[in-house]
Amino acid sequence: MDDTALRLGIAELVAAYADCIDDDRLEEWPDFFVEDCHYLITSRESHEEGLRHGVIYAASRGMLIDRVTSLRRANIFEKHRYRHITGPTRVLSVAGGVAEARTNFLAVRIMHDGDTSLFATGRYLDRIDVARQPLRFIERLVVLDSQKIDTLLVIPL
Amino acid sequence: MDDTALRLGIAELVAAYADCIDDDRLEEWPDFFVEDCHYLITSRESHEEGLRHGVIYAASRGMLIDRVTSLRRANIFEKHRYRHITGPTRVLSVAGGVAEARTNFLAVRIMHDGDTSLFATGRYLDRIDVARQPLRFIERLVVLDSQKIDTLLVIPL
């Protein structure tokens, strides 16, 4: 792939990921990651302090699958959807078959009754396996701008 | 056009459409569509049920022109503008001179007194004539995430 094709491919990955969640096709969500992946939703403060814990954490694709399973079984939360609006994806580096990229996002939450609110904003900090097709996330850090979100977070971002 | 040029062209069409509405150049809006077009604003629920009706509906460019005419005459609604923020445009397929594309959007509404609010979110599901220049919409489905918007909707999205 030349440089332009690579950039468009990475942008497509980021966009397809958001659509997967927004469409409630969560069973497909783990397939956006390599087996030995790392997924973390954290706050800006925690991220700046170098902490590796967060609101949602997974250290393998299996843990992502488990999360979807339990989310589907646990029917205790009020039904809602997200709408992700992502800004342009910046490819910061490509080396050794791994691309580092960054994308700002905003997630709107739509409740079952139609109530709509600005739910979360932040950055995706990604490490992507670009050595093979389809492109997949090795690591996706979801760094939230606000620390106020924790208790409401059920569906992945 | 090669693949990259086509993708950039489609992204430009989607962005130019939003700017046309946000700039209040509504008289130019019908020209983004082919003569024999289909434009529909609907809700996620209606769309999933396969229904083809909606809040705003037009089955030809003439109907779009009529809509703008009546919107300009009817001065009963409080003046307002939108600001569209669109995410990346995904080109899902290209075949037989027709591209299918999808773009998430968020529309902020700005009232005459400056009051600003999150007005609508959703998806554009597009079929685009890419066989000739300029690119035009054959079909644009505006699928809203919330069913709560109907009565407020005057200006097209």
Added chain:
Amino acid sequence: MDDTALRLGIAELVAAYADCIDDDRLEEWPDFFVEDCHYLITSRESHEEGLRHGVIYAASRGMLIDRVTSLRRANIFEKHRYRHITGPTRVLSVAGGVAEARTNFLAVRIMHDGDTSLFATGRYLDRIDVARQPLRFIERLVVLDSQKIDTLLVIPL
């Protein structure tokens, strides 16, 4: 640079600018502009009337540096951050080493306690020096959709 590379380069400039502000790396902000630059935050009404004044105004890179210095010293405002979400960047023309571009944006404000709100929406109207690397802004007009924002504006947009 061919056309595609130029478009991607301009999009990268616009995205990197937003990240610089959102990351609170304001000392790097003036370097996005040429020495003899023009930066203006104004409202849609003022812009349409052709007025060249605004909420924040700078007619050289030195004035931008001064602004950051005074912003860092004046510790009277409550700490906050922005999250910019920018739409696609449209390159409207390229001539004589200068590109004209337009990008819609939305800025969310995150207060120190985590309170998050839709802060501003508008358009970036840019003139960019594309004759040399790195690309820099000759002029950046930030045209806000609402006139209600003035008193709250401390950090540049």
